[in-house]
Amino acid sequence: MSLGDRKRTILRAVIIDYIDTAEPVGSRTIAKKYEMGISSATIRNEMADLEELGYLEQPHTSAGRIPSDKGYRFFVNELMELQRPSSYEIEAVRNFFDRTTIDEIDNIIKQISKVLSSITQYTSAVLSPSVKKSSVKSIQLIQMSLTDIIAVIVTDTGIVRHCKIKIPKPISSNTLTAINNMLNEKLTGLTIEDIDLSVISSIQLEMKGYNEILNSIIPVLNESLKSFDCDIFLDGTTNIFHYPEYNDIEKAKNFLSLLEHKEKLLDIFSEDDSNITVSIGKENIYDEVKDCSIVKASYKIGDKTLGKIGVIGPTRMNYAKVIGILKYLTDTLNYILKNQLDE
Amino acid sequence: MSLGDRKRTILRAVIIDYIDTAEPVGSRTIAKKYEMGISSATIRNEMADLEELGYLEQPHTSAGRIPSDKGYRFFVNELMELQRPSSYEIEAVRNFFDRTTIDEIDNIIKQISKVLSSITQYTSAVLSPSVKKSSVKSIQLIQMSLTDIIAVIVTDTGIVRHCKIKIPKPISSNTLTAINNMLNEKLTGLTIEDIDLSVISSIQLEMKGYNEILNSIIPVLNESLKSFDCDIFLDGTTNIFHYPEYNDIEKAKNFLSLLEHKEKLLDIFSEDDSNITVSIGKENIYDEVKDCSIVKASYKIGDKTLGKIGVIGPTRMNYAKVIGILKYLTDTLNYILKNQLDE
DNA sequence: ATTAGCACTCAATACATTAGAGTGCTAACA
DNA sequence: TGTTAGCACTCTAATGTATTGAGTGCTAAT
Known part of the structure; x- marks a missing residue:
């Protein structure tokens, strides 16, 4: 009606x-x-x-x-009438980006989180791209010492990860190159979650001679990649003290405790939806945020959604302003990511 | 008297x-x-x-x-009589370490921070080793794509850092190897803060032919290493709500705001002192913590101090318990680090 | 030197009063 | 018939007042 x-x-x-x-x-x-x-x-x-x-x-x-x-x-x-960011806010975003070295996606989104909380005055949360759903762009093993090698993986989503692997005995540079080539050949283009037993055993099959060394590398590598999927970066956690609804110590405590439970936040922010979503109070699925509102947006590279960027605060939120800023910020971010990673 | x-x-x-x-x-x-x-x-x-x-x-x-x-x-x-950790607490520490993959120092100390806050019920802070004061153990450049190389540095303090570098034009693998060797020869053993203009120009002098490519790599590398010295990991930030002295919303706000100002915390925790220090209330130099107490200890590898691990809470702190736990925890940590990194 | 006893202080609590903002309803009005 | 002035009513928040009780400091007796 x-x-x-x-x-x-x-x-x-x-x-x-x-x-x-x-x-x-x-x-x-x-x-x-x-x-x-x-x-x-x-x-x-x-x-x-x-x-x-x-x-x-x-x-x-x-x-x-x-x-x-x-x-x-x-x-x-x-x-509501959507509020375009003020020139002051636009200036603030520009400044932030100018001061940030734009290299890895993690650094970029950490900065974004800072900007977002600072100009909205709410708590911001940014979800990094999922490692599992990223595909391998390149993988390199390098020998750092007689007992350590380090694997570096770059994904199509711009994530750079390294992990340190102890090896039982020294390895020749030829062997390392061979393994390197094989890993690249077999893994490039696969998403991390696609790397399953069948892929692994196919590598081991083709490199029978290197079984011992492979056995010390692959499990560690695999675990390291899978153990740590998305990360969530918060900023402006004490901003809630600006709002009288959190003058009650119990309320403030509940809110801040939620922020300490990253798993919960991950759940909340991972929900799969594209573009801008607003969840108001009891619309939220999780009890912990039934008196909060969450506004979040996807950031993407091309048309692949990478992660989320959003704001969490009281239901009495300045939706018009927050949504306006979030739109502007994701546009900026998408533009940067496109130029940065999509080559 | x-x-x-x-x-x-x-x-x-x-x-x-x-x-x-x-x-x-x-x-x-x-x-x-x-x-x-x-x-x-x-x-x-x-x-x-x-x-x-x-x-x-x-x-x-x-x-x-x-x-x-x-x-x-x-x-x-x-x-006070120093309180030895209870068997329950010792068990908790053991469990934590068993569940943690002990590879890089950053992961280890993040976990330590969790343990510490969880068994003391105060807010814990852990200061990572200083990058600037670490010395280069090994440095490797790897080519990830035609336009990107990644530099990976391992320090004597166990820090592993990578940084992504855009290069203006493709580079041959021979050139990369040559640069790699040169960097290792010139930088290994130097602390990061020792890498100054004279070192850099000596590299450029010996590699005259590669000037263009060196000019795109070295400044980025240098900046990336120096821009980001220590990090501080907090945990149990909402633990203060257990203590009635923070039932006052203003007090809680001040405390939590302090925790958002990493630079301040870095200052507080970087002060150079070895072993266990206790600063009580007004003994603290910084106004923000003049009604808090801070107990902190150094962790080391051999006899080189790497960083700090500590607890911050009300002056009404259970000093006997906290100091006991901190002693036990640094001993454990030092032992692990020694076995892990000192090879 | 120690202690019982007592008068005194002060925060915390409970209770009563008041003030004021805002409502809902009714009756008059355009 | 929709709008409005007016008024009685409700409920919170603020303020003032009395009471209670934990704890002290002092004095005089042991």
């Missing part, structure tokens, strides 16, 4: 005011501050309707109204 | 009780709970003396006493 024009205007005003002040909004405030041209009594009637329809709530009988999750949802879908 | 025996006993009892309960301790409590064999009135007199001497404080006239920074200091230096 669709709301009448006047109800929409009033609902929008209530939400905007509440996002701004964090105080329940009364009918007089609306009438005066937003120049509706109608009396507070009329607004009161409309607000009573809006409450009945579930868009507004009353903390107690004699208080003003605050938006419900449903209210925010309607606001996000139908009422 | 030295305190009389009875005063010492009373002071110890007050501090132990306060560390346990976080409530100001009254004379009756001491008399009853700690079976002094003297009356509360006598204890009152002694406590008044201890206050005059600066070891105890009174939040207000009709409250019990709480230890002052000076009181804690005296306790740490003279009164």
Whole structure:
């Protein structure tokens, strides 16, 4: 069902005011501050309707109204005007990128997380590309000492990983080259999760002479790649203290404890959806964030989704601003990644 | 000046009780709970003396006493009995190490940080070895694609670093080998901070033919190594909520904000001192931690100090337990590092 | 030197009062 | 018939007041 024009205007005003002040909004405030041209009594009637329809709530009988999750949802879908980043914010993003050496994707997204939290004043989270779903672009073994070799892997998603492998006895450079070539031949183009027993045994089959050395390398390499899939970078974790909803020590504690549980955050941010998603309060699947809102977006290279970048904060979030910034930031990021990695 | 025996006993009892309960301790409590064999009135007199001497404080006239920074200091230096880790704690440490793949130092100390915060229930901080003060053990350039090479550096402190370098035009494998050899010859054994203009120009002098390619590699390499010296890993940041002194939202906020300022923490933890140090409240140099205590210890390889591992929490800290655990943990860590890296 | 006893202090708690913001309803009005 | 002025009502937040109790400091007796 669709709301009448006047109800929409009033609902929008209530939400905007509440996002701004964090105080329940009364009918007089609306009438005066937003120049509706109608009396507070009329607004009161409309607000009573809006409450009945579930868009507004009353903390107690004699208080003003605050938006419900449903209210925010309607606001996000139908009422708000997306806010373009201010020139100040655009400047801030530029500066950040200018100061960052753009080499590896991990560094880039760590920086992005910083920018995002600093200009939104919420907590930002950035999910790095999945190692498992990346494919091998190149892999090189190098000998660092008699007992150690280091494997370096570069993926199509721009991730560079190294891992140190102890070997039982010294290895000739010819052998290393041979293994190197074989690994590249067999693994290049495969995603990490595709590297299974059959691939591994096919390598071992073709390199019968090197069994002992292969057995010390491959399991370590395999485990190292698979043990550590995505990482999540947070920033602005103490930003929540800006918002009165977290003046309650219990609330703050819950929020911050969530941030310490990376697995949970990974779950929350890994959900597969493309483009920008907004989850408001109880819409969230996980209990821990049922009184938070999460806005997140995918960043990509070409049309392959690499990871997520998002913001987490109170349901009373400045959605118009956050979504605007997030759009701008992912566009910038996608552009950089494309030029950087797609060659 | 030295305190009389009875005063010492009373002071110890007050501090132990306060560390346990976080409530100001009254004379009756001491008399009853700690079976002094003297009356509360006598204890009152002694406590008044201890206050005059600066070891105890009174939040207000009709409250019990709480230890002052000076009181804690005296306790740490003279009164406390160091607490050996419980068998449960030892077990926890063992488990952690068994589950961790011990390869690179960064992984090890990240894990250590987790163990430390989990068994102390304070916030732990671990300072990684300084890159600048590490010396190059081996350096290898590898070609990943026509436009990218990756440099991998291993230091005597066990740090493995890689950095990606864009090159203007393809490079032959012979050239790469030549540069590789030269870099190793010139840099091995030098600390990173010793790599200055004179070293670099000596390399360029001896490799006149490769000037163009060297110019694209060396600055990037140099910057990458020097830009990022130590890192600090935190864990258990929300542990402070266990302690009533942080029930005040302002206090919690200050504490957590400090933790977001890595530079400050780096300063605090980098101070050069060996072995175990305890800084109590106002003894700390930095304002931000003047109502906290910090206990930290060095970890080493042989007798070279690599970094720090420590705990930060309220001045009402269980010093006896924390110091005991920290001793045990650094011993374990030093042992592992020695076997792992010193070959 | 120690201790019992007592008057005193002060934070914390509970309770009562008030002020004010905001509502819902009714009746009058355009 | 939709809008509005007006008013009684509700409920929180703020403020003031009394009470309680833990703990002290001092004094006088042991």
